[in-house]
Amino acid sequence: MNIISSLFQDQKKNKGNLKGRIILFMFRFAQLTNRHILIAILLCIYLGFYHVFVEWFLCVELPRKTKAGKGLVIYHGQALVINQGVVFGEDCILRNSTTIGHKILKDGTFSGCPVIGNRVDIGANVCIIGNVKIGNDVKIGAGTVVVKDIPDNCVVVGNPARIILNL
Ligand SMILES: CC(C)(COP(=O)(O)OP(=O)(O)OC[C@H]1O[C@@H](n2cnc3c(N)ncnc32)[C@H](O)[C@@H]1OP(=O)(O)O)[C@@H](O)C(=O)NCCC(=O)NCCS
Numbered sequence: 577m578n579i580i581s582s583l584f585q586d587q588k589k590n591k592g593n594l595k596g597r598i599i600l601f602m603f604r605f606a607q608l609t610n611r612h613i614l615i616a617i618l619l620c621i622y623l624g625f626y627h628v629f630v631e632w633f634l635c636v637e638l639p640r641k642t643k644a645g646k647g648l649v650i651y652h653g654q655a656l657v658i659n660q661g662v663v664f665g666e667d668c669i670l671r672n673s674t675t676i677g678h679k680i681l682k683d684g685t686f687s688g689c690p691v692i693g694n695r696v697d698i699g700a701n702v703c704i705i706g707n708v709k710i711g712n713d714v715k716i717g718a719g720t721v722v723v724k725d726i727p728d729n730c731v732v733v734g735n736p737a738r739i740i741l742n743l
């Protein structure tokens with residue numbers, strides 16, 4: 577993944593959305609520390625600042641280890657919680673009050689995390705949990721709870737998510 581080109585694409589996609597731009601700039605910069613332990617050591621004060629400012633003040637948990645393709649958009653962002661194991665494709669949209677992460681299995685271990693395709697538009701108040709795969713070109717309606725795989729090219733809504741439209 578090219579962090580610098582992702583950074584430029586994110587900025588382009590978040591035009592007019594200063595808060596999204598700031599969060600994503602700081603996220604991509606924090607991702608540089610994934611490249612080598614020495615970079616992480618050099619930037620440890622920055623990582624502390626990223627953690628306090630973005631997580632505590634802006635209420636967006638977007639760990640530096642989360643994999644995200646270029647062109648990520650964050651609208652509003654409050655109460656957005658993403659697990660570090662989540663993978664996003666390119667040009668995905670995230671909004672407020674959304675949780676994407678793993679679940680605790682019956683034996684007490686953690687499941688895998690969602691793998692999300694390209695051009696997935698995730699509405700407000702969505703939960704996507706567990707080892708699920710979301711296809712490309714998917715719209716996930718506000719308030720949807722996703723616990724199973726979603727195929728390409730569709731719109732899903734509800735709890736549990738159901739397809740209302742094939743695109
Ligand atoms: C899912 C979504 C993309 C569908 O938009 P749309 O294609 O214009 O769909 P429609 O409004 O024509 O609704 C189609 C049907 O789905 C239902 N529906 C739409 N969105 C729904 C949702 N989020 N949850 C449950 N049902 C929903 C409608 O009630 C309608 O049902 P009906 O056919 O029985 O009357 C949109 O409703 C949505 O939720 N977008 C998220 C945007 C968002 O989060 N905005 C907040 C900004 S912070």
Ligand SMILES: CC(=O)OC[C@H](N)C(=O)O
Nearest residue numbers: 650651652670671672700
């Ligand atoms: C809450 C709202 O309407 O926000 C609009 C914004 N463009 C979005 O899609 O998130």
